[in-house]
Amino acid sequence: MMTTTELAQVLFTTALQPSDDLSPYAVREAVTERLCACGGEPALCAALVAQEAGDHPETYVRRMRWALGAVADAYQLAAA
Template identity: 40%
Template sequence: MLTVARAEALFTSPLATGSHPSHATAEQAIRHAVRTHGGVRGCAADVAGEYGDHPECAAPRMRWARHVVDELYDAGRPRWVLAG
């Protein structure tokens, strides 16, 4: 759930699709997006709206956001892999 919330917040942030933000930059953008959109539910609602209004742009942006979150937060990797 946290991975999805981070990706949705990053999706709604002003960072450029295709950019490679540092962990600190992404974290700041995610926090700002959550505050600006009234929480994670607001981010999710805006993501849904973009898929309805501009699906041709929304899909690549979400792929980018998921990739950034996965890379920066090691999403989906077992803890023993990170420790070893």
């Protein structure tokens, strides 16, 4: 089972945007697709997050907060 932080790192690396009208299902689907693209290795997605944080520190915090909230909502509903 992945943690909320790991799921958020995977979501962070997707093309989804905070301005998109996203359902919990869409968030979970995007995370699953991206994780598969990373060979099932959350560490590969985490490396992409680190690179993005270095390249665009001005947007990193805002996007990571969004990703954390989006996965918390999406996976809380999935577990209910």
